[in-house]
Amino acid sequence: MFSDRHFITKPGGMPLGFPSSGDRGHETPVEAMFGRHVRPLRAGTTLLLEGDRNDTIFCVMTGWLSLSKSLCDGQVQIIDFAMPIDIIDPAAADGTTSCVTVEALTDGAVAAIPHASWVRLTEDWPEARHVMRSMDAARAARRAERMLRLGKGTAEMRIAYALLELCIRLDRVPNMPSNDFHVPLTQQQLGDYVGLSSVHVCRTMRRMARNGILTMKNHMDIRILEPEALAELAGIMREDLRRCILPF
Amino acid sequence: MFSDRHFITKPGGMPLGFPSSGDRGHETPVEAMFGRHVRPLRAGTTLLLEGDRNDTIFCVMTGWLSLSKSLCDGQVQIIDFAMPIDIIDPAAADGTTSCVTVEALTDGAVAAIPHASWVRLTEDWPEARHVMRSMDAARAARRAERMLRLGKGTAEMRIAYALLELCIRLDRVPNMPSNDFHVPLTQQQLGDYVGLSSVHVCRTMRRMARNGILTMKNHMDIRILEPEALAELAGIMREDLRRCILPF
DNA sequence: CGCTGAGTTGAAGTATTTCAAAAGCTGTGG
DNA sequence: CCACAGCTTTTGAAATACTTCAACTCAGCG
Numbered sequence A, B: 001m002f003s004d005r006h007f008i009t010k011p012g013g014m015p016l017g018f019p020s021s022g023d024r025g026h027e028t029p030v031e032a033m034f035g036r037h038v039r040p041l042r043a044g045t046t047l048l049l050e051g052d053r054n055d056t057i058f059c060v061m062t063g064w065l066s067l068s069k070s071l072c073d074g075q076v077q078i079i080d081f082a083m084p085i086d087i088i089d090p091a092a093a094d095g096t097t098s099c100v101t102v103e104a105l106t107d108g109a110v111a112a113i114p115h116a117s118w119v120r121l122t123e124d125w126p127e128a129r130h131v132m133r134s135m136d137a138a139r140a141a142r143r144a145e146r147m148l149r150l151g152k153g154t155a156e157m158r159i160a161y162a163l164l165e166l167c168i169r170l171d172r173v174p175n176m177p178s179n180d181f182h183v184p185l186t187q188q189q190l191g192d193y194v195g196l197s198s199v200h201v202c203r204t205m206r207r208m209a210r211n212g213i214l215t216m217k218n219h220m221d222i223r224i225l226e227p228e229a230l231a232e233l234a235g236i237m238r239e240d241l242r243r244c245i246l247p248f
Numbered sequence C: 001c002g003c004t005g006a007g008t009t010g011a012a013g014t015a016t017t018t019c020a021a022a023a024g025c026t027g028t029g030g
Numbered sequence D: 001c002c003a004c005a006g007c008t009t010t011t012g013a014a015a016t017a018c019t020t021c022a023a024c025t026c027a028g029c030g
Helices: A029-036 A115-125 A126-152 A157-169 A188-195 A199-208 A227-234 A238-245 B030-039 B115-123 B127-152 B155-170 B187-194 B198-210 B227-235 B239-245
Strands: A037-042 A046-048 A055-064 A065-070 A075-081 A101-104 A108-114 A180-182 A214-217 A222-225 B038-041 B046-048 B056-062 B067-069 B076-082 B101-104 B108-114 B178-181 B212-216 B223-224
Touching: A029 A037, A029 A115, A029 B067, A037 B198, A055 B067, A065 B038, A065 B127, A075 A126, A075 B127, A108 A115, A108 A126, A108 A214, A115 A126, A115 A222, A126 A188, A126 A238, A126 B067, A126 B076, A126 B127, A157 A180, A157 A199, A157 A227, A157 A238, A188 A199, A199 A214, A199 B115, A214 B223, A222 B046, A227 A238, B030 B038, B030 B115, B056 B198, B076 B127, B076 B187, B108 B115, B115 B127, B127 B155, B127 B187, B127 B239, B155 B178, B155 B187, B155 B198, B155 B239, B198 B212, B227 B239
Parallel strands: none
Antiparallel strands: A037 A108, A046 A101, A055 A108, A065 A075, A065 A101, A180 A222, A214 A222, B038 B108, B046 B101, B056 B108, B067 B076, B067 B101, B178 B223, B212 B223
């Protein structure tokens, strides 16, 4: 039961940036690799726990994943979301254990590829390394922006930034930015992403809505009414952010 | 005027993990590359500002650098410290601008290598890519641990963690952990690292000292008296952390 | 000696959390 | 169709962790 809104390629299609056969019947080696390892995923499934042994990387085909860590008292921090196109390497420095918990937030599909196979594949294909660098840089930039606001920003800034970031990541069509989007998250999860309690997330978003900056419908269908005002709150210009956190 | 305590290789030596000529007079290609681009650095120098055009990566030979971002109101968040061995790629997703400000915290030396040269060099040398993956994983794990505490941890936990992290990164001799170390930081900078005001950093560290967990001498010479208690406050076991954030 | 910058301490202010209760929505079974 | 359970959201009130402001100390340095 895949939800359409989370598709960025059709099922089985190639993520942007990787060479594709263009659906003409024969597969590229990368398509073959992904195809061999792809598996469906139900919302709520845990793929991996922090500290688990793991030697695979994940490529998200459809749906959203969360990468999180938690404290012994049960508090959770979501480190990042992964959506279609994203390739996740959960490995810690030792290369054999995962430093994050990986969970499916929605139904979807993901390819779990043994790291060794992935390395072998990219050996023969320098372009892939170029694509990976771009993805790595985007991920790092995104996390750094959020870390800045986690450390020094107000609740309003953190939430405004998070919404802007997600809005940008969800933009399908370049040069045709949309201000309407859906995030498959509860306020609790959004709070875990920006380091706030769900109560304060609620209050803050409600205030933004009251001020005419955005509207919210049935659990997180968001429409940004005043992109400029939101960017102002987030402390960044939309186009700058887009350039920094979007690969390709 | 290099301060001895910041050397991890002797000047001009190769960082751990990279093949070295062993000082027998002829250079490996990597040594040659680093040597060609190395330059000395004085404490306080800014190498790069957030948003600057940049197509180089940096390899820290000696000294400490900080990677930071700041809000328009002037508040600073230090994203990470870089020390000898570390290779920094400050690029944002567009590949041509830097997403962080890079500053020298101490005197030292760095090699600034054009990204294209670095890619060419590693094309011929798959091992380097392996080393880089290990470094990337260590960096990501470190930042994720800190992000967790930035979002969900108390001041005490953030500082305990930061001290433990720095202590581990400064350990020279594997299997011979030391609890004595120096961090070339003001309390203000430590606060910028963990998202706290300098005043609160002071109070919190003083409390730890009062409780017999550590001692501090002349601006940040730290001795951990109770490693177990500090790890408890930080919410992590020292050996686990070491394995996750130390490459090689 | 008087300056400067960092660290220290107290008191007041503020942002955010926690606790608690109620309201809204969704699916399930009678 | 209703009743009910379970979950998320919403709102208020009290508690708390951290910041800000301001004054003072201390060490290094011309």
